[in-house]
Amino acid sequence: MGRARAVTLLLAVLCAHLSIAIGWLWLDDGLPDGDELGVLGAVELFWGQTHADGAGSALWSSYTQDFGEYPALAYAVTGIAAAWAGVTDLDGDGPALVGLGWGLLALLGTAWLGVEGGLRSAHARPLLAGSLSAAVLAASPLWAGMQRHLLLENGLCAFVALTAACLLAAARTERWAFSVLAGLAATAALLSKQTAALSLLAVGLVLGAAALRERRPVGILRLLVAAAVAAAVAG
Secondary structure, eight states, X not given: OHHHXXXXXXXXXXXXXXXXXXXXXXXXXXXXXXXXXXXXXXXXXXXXXXXXXXXXXXXXXXXXXXXXXXXSHHHHHHHHHHHHTTOOOTTTTHHHHHHHHHHHHHHHHHHHHHHHHHHTOTTSOHHHHHHHHHHHHHTOHHHHHHTTSOOXXXXXXXXXXXXXXXXXXXXXXXXXXXXXXXXXXXXXXXXXXXXXXHHHHHHHHHHHHHHHHXXXXXXXXXXXXXXXXXXXXXX
């Protein structure tokens, strides 16, 4: 019963977040600001490329071509998803509704992070810890408000949460595959916006300090593997 309640709580958090965000978009008649219009223009570029050349071509070009000040992964993924979702009116709520997927990914990543943290404690209920972690994020006014807008930071937040969860999973299971996955998630965060480096550095310092305190040199090595993957792919 405890597991069922925890899963129900997580589903309730996801549904409540989506319902509030969709309701807000439906009621909002204001014009998007300059930052959001810039993101919308880039999303439209990849939306069109997906229709013309396919999703693979659009995603590959986001990695190999220069699209300006910021990396293009978040633009590309949103544009591809909008094309797949059948969005035709890019001046309407369609792109923003597709962008809500970043919030779901961040909530799920945070829930996984909470589960991993709960598994490290003998007194915690991991699934409940994960559901409550997602609830805390969903209740954050700044984060919740940003999810209603088409902004790069939404993808960045989701990938940083997944990076942290993968690193905790690597420490718990001692599987190097999770270190590689953490590096790929960190790569995705960096390719969404360069300022992800600040959040990733904080995550690395906290987990590195814990490994040193617990005298686990292999924990430092796992962090270095993840950093090496991110440096090789995103660099």
